[in-house]
Amino acid sequence: MTESSPLAVALIATAVFLLAGLIKGVVGLGLPTVAMALLALVMHPAQAAALLIAPSLVTNLLQLRPLATIGPLARRLAPMQAGVVLGSLGGAMWLGGTMGPGAVAALGGVLMVYAAWGLLGVRVTLSGRTERWLGSVVGVITGLVTAATGVFVVPAVPYLQALDLSKDELVQAMGISFTVSTAALGVALFAQGLYSTSAVASSMLMLLPAVAGMAVGRWVRALLSPAMFKALFFLGLGLLGLYMATKS
Template sequence: MQQAPSTSPFAMPSLFSFLDMNATVLAVSLAVFLLAGFIKGVIGLGLPTVAIGLLSLVMSPVQAAALLILPSMVTNGWQLATGGAFLALARRLWGMLVGIMVGTLAGSGLMGVDGGRRAIVILGLALMLYAIAGLAAWTPSVRPGLERWWSPVIGLLTGLVTAATGVFVIPAVPYLQALGLQRDQLIQALGLSFTVSTLALAVNLGQGGAFSGGVGWASLVVLVPALLGMAIGTRVRGMVRAASFRRAFFIGLLLLGLHLAWHITELAPW
């Protein structure tokens, strides 16, 4: 989709101009959030990764990230409410959470550089890295004595990646998996990390004017298919082979990352 020139990389159309700009883009957005919600319902993650990755094919990363905020907040809040270990996890992961906030705020504006072209390349590379780690079944481990040192570093790096791409899985997800948490605690820890990342990203986008016009309402519109997809995914979770589904998910991310990184570098020289 061709975007009109703007004086600010964060400029956004009004709700009605956004929805009426291109019916195909609207349909794609609704379908993407339905799919992203479904994947999150099945495996407990993937909504921001899938949504930002696919929407970046038809709009700028800044627009995609702005649409993501409300669906991400609501679905991660849903995920955060399960597990019963919120306070214990918050005390354990506070260094990582502070790092996420600092890194995201420090990277404010990175996503809009060069009209978002570099952000798309970085996003493609991040998706490829995440997919390769997932396909390789990489299972790192962190010794308890090193956790307090690693947590702020991982949080800071995650925040910078979030600021640049709108995706907050690298390196937070592999790190949380390396802590040896029980399944329910891991899901809740992911929800906690994603919620903090979403809040920090929302601050960045808000400071850049990304929520001007009716973008907040547009985010509310795409929340509906995200919740529907998550509900469907949760119901079918026990009906599919988790390993096969995750493999297909990571293969899809790898191909999407390759496409984003390769296609955008062909458009124009740096």
């Protein structure tokens, strides 16, 4: 981390959220990780985390669009999301804090293996019968992992990818899961007295670049073929895992 002027920090933060929003718009994930990685170069991690609150929540909500198709998908994913809430709240009360960098590094390794598996063309599709009971289990585990590490992509994303959704349905499904996970984690942190609102104004200012970047990313995604989207999706997961493993 280097010392920079307030104006330089503001400009860098704006550029970072533009980039992070663009990535999220294209592949449906990665905004918190990309933003934290780059913002940590110019500010304390705690300040970076505070800036993420509003952009992360709002871009997750925007990822729920189009609302006309969300009903059937939300009903299909309801058992998983109920598990996410249960696991997040229960995990927060049980663990009382994060498990440290070792847990995040391990999750990063899992993501890299899964990304390599996907790039090699290995495909897993769940039957409706398996989906009915596995969704709740995946949700609870995802909630526990979220409470322990603040990372809510494992095993939620591999599970959602195995549902054989279209590229837009997959992005929307991740939006549903990430929104529920973020809200549940926020409630858990608030209940523990760990959620501060002192930086809400600064966080709100970062909404504009994050949303603008996401809009550009959505436009780019519309131009991609399903095969190209799949390649970028797994590449994004792999890079996310690499960052988590090496940074931690």
